[in-house]
Amino acid sequence: MTSHDMMRPKNRRGRSFAPVLVxxxxxxxxxxxxxxxxxxxxxxxxxxxALGSAIPSLDGHAADDIVAQMQAFRSGEREATVMDRIARxxxxxxxxxxxxxxxxxxxxxxxxx
Amino acid sequence: MPSRRALIGxxxxxxxxxxxxxxxxxxxxxxSVVVVGGGFAGASCARxxxxxDRDLAVTLxxxxxxxxxxxxxxxxxxxxxxIDAQTFGYDRFGDIGFIRKRAVxxxxxxxxxxxxxxxxxxYVRLVLAPGVDLRFDALPxxxxxxxxxxxxxxxxxxxxxxxRDQLAAMPDGGVVILSAPANxxxxxxxPYERASLIAHYLKTSKPRSKLIILDAKDAFSKQRLFxxxxxxxxxxxxxxxxxxxxxxxxxxxxxxxxxxxxxxSHKADIANVIPPQRAGRIAQSAGVADQTGWCPIDPVxxxxxxxxxxxxxxxxxxxxxxxxxxxxxxxxxKACAAAVAALVRERQPAQPKLINTCYSLIAxxxxxxxxxxxxxxxxxxxxxxxxxxTSPLEAPSSxxxxxxxxxxxxxxxxxxxxxx
Ligand SMILES: Cc1cc2nc3c(=O)[nH]c(=O)nc-3n(C[C@H](O)[C@H](O)[C@H](O)COP(=O)(O)OP(=O)(O)OC[C@H]3O[C@@H](n4cnc5c(N)ncnc54)[C@H](O)[C@@H]3O)c2cc1C
Numbered sequence: 001m002t003s004h005d006m007m008r009p010k011n012r013r014g015r016s017f018a019p020v021l022v023x024x025x026x027x028x029x030x031x032x033x034x035x036x037x038x039x040x041x042x043x044x045x046x047x048x049x050a051l052g053s054a055i056p057s058l059d060g061h062a063a064d065d066i067v068a069q070m071q072a073f074r075s076g077e078r079e080a081t082v083m084d085r086i087a088r089x090x091x092x093x094x095x096x097x098x099x100x101x102x103x104x105x106x107x108x109x110x111x112x113x
Numbered sequence: 114m115p116s117r118r119a120l121i122g123x124x125x126x127x128x129x130x131x132x133x134x135x136x137x138x139x140x141x142x143x144x145s146v147v148v149v150g151g152g153f154a155g156a157s158c159a160r161x162x163x164x165x166d167r168d169l170a171v172t173l174x175x176x177x178x179x180x181x182x183x184x185x186x187x188x189x190x191x192x193x194x195x196i197d198a199q200t201f202g203y204d205r206f207g208d209i210g211f212i213r214k215r216a217v218x219x220x221x222x223x224x225x226x227x228x229x230x231x232x233x234x235x236y237v238r239l240v241l242a243p244g245v246d247l248r249f250d251a252l253p254x255x256x257x258x259x260x261x262x263x264x265x266x267x268x269x270x271x272x273x274x275x276x277r278d279q280l281a282a283m284p285d286g287g288v289v290i291l292s293a294p295a296n297x298x299x300x301x302x303x304p305y306e307r308a309s310l311i312a313h314y315l316k317t318s319k320p321r322s323k324l325i326i327l328d329a330k331d332a333f334s335k336q337r338l339f340x341x342x343x344x345x346x347x348x349x350x351x352x353x354x355x356x357x358x359x360x361x362x363x364x365x366x367x368x369x370x371x372x373x374x375x376x377x378s379h380k381a382d383i384a385n386v387i388p389p390q391r392a393g394r395i396a397q398s399a400g401v402a403d404q405t406g407w408c409p410i411d412p413v414x415x416x417x418x419x420x421x422x423x424x425x426x427x428x429x430x431x432x433x434x435x436x437x438x439x440x441x442x443x444x445x446x447k448a449c450a451a452a453v454a455a456l457v458r459e460r461q462p463a464q465p466k467l468i469n470t471c472y473s474l475i476a477x478x479x480x481x482x483x484x485x486x487x488x489x490x491x492x493x494x495x496x497x498x499x500x501x502x503t504s505p506l507e508a509p510s511s512x513x514x515x516x517x518x519x520x521x522x523x524x525x526x527x528x529x530x531x532x533x
Binding site: 042 | 161443444447464468470482484485486497499501502504512515518523525526529
């Protein structure tokens, strides 16, 4: 049906052509959510820093830092309760897009392009 | 007209009026999106829509004055938490038009929602998020009156307090029976979390009592983790009777608190009957529910497979592997909002990617989780392979403690995102 069909067999390694297609699709969609499919799901757990949650806030992190942490979760290098299981569902490209969106200041994240 | 103006606040009123006057709704500068249901799904969706496009007129229709959240309501039953901690007001919805009414019908052709006072409101796109209705026609003997004796407590509120009070009043040595329905239903691990926390209460307050789970299934969510923890924490206290051993309840008698199964009958001191469920009634009357009682949706836009311009999110929707959870409801609502915001501006919606994480408490300080990542595939929301799964079967108590703490903080975070 979609490019995701192609993702299925190789998705564990994130090494099919599909991520490129996903990124291309995303780039053509002008809303912020379109710019980073999946980013909206993060905030269900990761809230603003002011909440003082044991689950760390993602505010104020550089994109590279988020990408590196996700990689460490995916490989198992960084110990986790649940983020290892979640990180394995995202390709490198998807993670990068989400990280870049999350790294934007609050206002820019919600502004219309 | 005047009565509706009185009803609908500010911007929403003028949009509703404009929609009435001009049938060419698509050309509106301020397209009207109506969301029915102010639960985890609907409230999240209304908020996300407004965040995505401040120029949308977003109206949220919800009859209750406060929302009572189900996650952590099992801790209320066990006396570990007050009902206040489950209660959220609707006073922080900014410039979202909030209408405190029940939606009673949808005219999909004319794109109007009728409210319980006879007024109606037009929409360019409608989002239905009514949650579940408990089926009082599916289990002989179990109707609304029976639920006052054998509570379901599957919607938080008076039912939760009823079951809590029954447990508190039960003498030591009593038998509690919990009956769990077949799939699909709201919160797949919920009955087993409930069994765990009731067992915790019995162990600490009424140690000669027993808990029996009569199950219409042969397997359940996080089963190995639950069963291992039950052996460790509650040995001999919980008995799980699966479908194949006669666990399916076929009839109940509230007068004697008896549950009948294919293999015999069980008399309970307390019977917690979780009946089969279906999408909330408004989904049936809008024509978006199919013969299963649930609402099939497109996995990219959450638009109904049965009616154009009506989207369904949360427990009412069915579209693949995502479980019916508050976490899923919130994630779906945000993905749906992005699609609706694109569609009303005639742009192409992006492919969503969703997450679910469900925590369960087995005892205070003992948490476990199941997670999944989902994306559209073959017209359904499919689990991304290689991702997701449950907490490890073997883990030090520090990990269980951490997951219990994360569970609480997840609840705090998501409820502040959804209800402000
Ligand atoms: C005991 C228990 C424990 C749970 N624990 C967890 C957990 O730990 N984690 C988790 O993620 N999930 C959990 N859940 C599941 C979670 O509660 C549901 O999945 C979630 O509430 C679904 O959200 P929803 O918005 O679809 O429906 P609901 O929360 O039911 O909201 C629906 C709303 O729509 C309104 N409504 C209905 N019909 C109309 C109408 N016609 N007009 C206007 N408004 C209407 C209702 O008043 C209600 O406010 C649990 C559930 C139970 C029962």
